[in-house]
Amino acid sequence: MKKQxxxxxxxxxxxxxxxxxxxxxxxxxxxVEPFVGAGSIFLNADYERYILADINPDLINLYNLLKTDPVMYISEARRWFIPxxxxxDFYLSTRKAFNxxxxxxxxxxxxxxxxRFGFNGLCRYNKKGGFNVPFGSYKKPYFPEAELEFFAEKAKKAEFVCVNYRDxxxxAPQGAVIYCDPPYAPLSTTANFTSYAGGGFSLDDQARLADVAEKTALERDIPVLISNHDTALTRRLYHGAKLNVVKVKRTISRNGAGRNKVDELLALFSPSE
Structure with a gap:
């Protein structure tokens, strides 16, 4: 099956x-996905239904609009993708109006x-909640019509909610599995660690997420899979899980020459047998 x-x-x-x-x-x-982000796992998984959460209200509002009125949303969005x-100047005025x-x-x-028109597809807000990603200067940004249509069709099986990961x-009902893709732990304690939706995801949050995952598996019989960087810290946090290492290409420095293989950890907390 072709990846979506x-x-x-x-x-x-x-x-x-x-x-x-x-x-x-x-x-x-x-x-159940507490950190749905752009939804690549949802789009490529095969479950009867989905509960997809994120703390970014802009993301969840967009998904709910696309689910309830895809024809209107896609036709309105298409008008923005013109030379x-x-x-x-147009990008900055739109950003100001958005904020x-x-x-x-x-x-x-x-x-x-x-x-699509901003720098590197980043999603970033300042401390006051203002979107602050700079203009991208791309030759011809791509209008993802087919991707929007596929998402809207699959969204019929999904419930999108703007809540934190604990909620x-x-x-998660009985018979669920939870996949967590949190903001990743820093590769080093000096790595600058920016947040996706205001209020960063701290090392304490990383520890609390691991704790909730383990308790959910053991006390509610709901398995939880978490992805993160493979570091000494994450291995300590996920000591109660089955760990699998995956090699992936990821840009970890600002210049393209810094594309190195950084190991990723997939930690599976399973119900006790």
Whole structure:
């Protein structure tokens, strides 16, 4: 089966790891994702239904709009992808309007536009909650029409919720499996560690997530798979899990020459037999 791409560009997206992650995801009726991001695992998995969460309301509002009214959303979004909008001044004025608006349709359309016309598909907010990714200067940004249509069709089986990971764990029913793709632990204690949706994901959060995952597996019989960097810290945090190492290409320095293989850890917390 052909791998499906997400319609959003996403730092740390799991497209390249889909096969490895699917191989380690237990069979279940429901897949719960507390950190859905661009949704590469959801798009390529085969479950009866999905509970997909993220703490970024812009992301979840966009997904719910696309699910409920895909024809309207896609036709409105298409209008943004014209050469005249591929200018720094238009991008910056859109970003300013986005940060001042609370209109869900406008924000959802501008979010996709900024994702494709902004720098590297980053999704980043300042401390006040303002989107602050710079203009991307691409020749011709791609309008992901087929990817939007595929997502909208598959979204019929999904529930999208804007909650934190603890609340999404609580929503997991019996017969579910949980896949977590949290913001990754730093490769070193000096690595700068930016957040995706305001309020960063600290080392304490990494530890709490591991704790909730282990308890959920042991006390509720719901298996939990977590992906993260393979470091001494993450191995300590996931000591109660079955660990699998995956090699993946990832840019870890600002110049292209810094593309090194960084090991990824897939930690599976299973119910006790």
């Amino acid at each position: 791409r997400a319609f959003l560009k996403w730092a740390g997206g799991k497209y390249s790891l889909v096969e490895d992650i699917k191989r380690h995801l237990p069979a279940a009726e429901v897949l 005249d909008n591929n200018r720094k 001042e608006s609370d209109d869900i349709l406008f924000r959802s359309l501008a979010f996709l536009y900024m994702n 999404s764990f609580a929503m």
